[in-house]
Amino acid sequence: MGLALRKSKVAAPPPSCPLTQCMALLRGAWAPNVIWYLSAGPRRFGELRHDIPRISARVLSARLRELESKGVVTRHVLDSSPPSAEYRLSELGEELIPAIKAIVAVGMKLKDGRTTCPLPERSVQSGAGASVAPAPALAQ
Numbered sequence: 243m244g245l246a247l248r249k250s251k252v253a254a255p256p257p258s259c260p261l262t263q264c265m266a267l268l269r270g271a272w273a274p275n276v277i278w279y280l281s282a283g284p285r286r287f288g289e290l291r292h293d294i295p296r297i298s299a300r301v302l303s304a305r306l307r308e309l310e311s312k313g314v315v316t317r318h319v320l321d322s323s324p325p326s327a328e329y330r331l332s333e334l335g336e337e338l339i340p341a342i343k344a345i346v347a348v349g350m351k352l353k354d355g356r357t358t359c360p361l362p363e364r365s366v367q368s369g370a371g372a373s374v375a376p377a378p379a380l381a382q
Contacts (some may be wrong), residue, residue, distance in 0.1 A: 264341075267312055272297050274342055276305050277331065282341050284330040314338065343363065 255261065268274050272294060279285060279293045290302060297305075306329055309315040314335040320326045331339075 249291065254357070259352065264338075267309075268338075268342075270305060270308060272305050273302055274345075276302070276309065276340060277314065277335060277338055280329060280331045280335065281342075284318070284328045286320075286326055286328055290329070 268277075275294050275297070277292065279290060285293065287299075287302065287306070290306075291297065291299065294302070301351055302327070306315060310329075312334075313332055315329050316332050318328045318330070320328055
């Protein structure tokens, strides 16, 4: 005879669950990596391509457009010749950094410490205004 099914003690998430929305954003191909590299400061498209060598121009362009439409990234057109744009995290994007760092820390534990990743150059302010120490970079 099988075990009785226990009822969950957690309330069912609302139809438009904030966790589901946030995870859908991070689930996009290369989205966490793009956010990670922008956490160190503004980057141009070519610089992001250099930072993430395995990402195609098409995917990077799509990811930047998606993150911009969600309010995570801002695009600033530079007054230069040829025309160029710079991408940076918005306040909302900055709020994602502590969560991404926490995911990276768990990922490192899951890898049993076999891989080391470089630390970013600066710490990031959390949404509450507290400084968050740098964490290992995302493995690609």
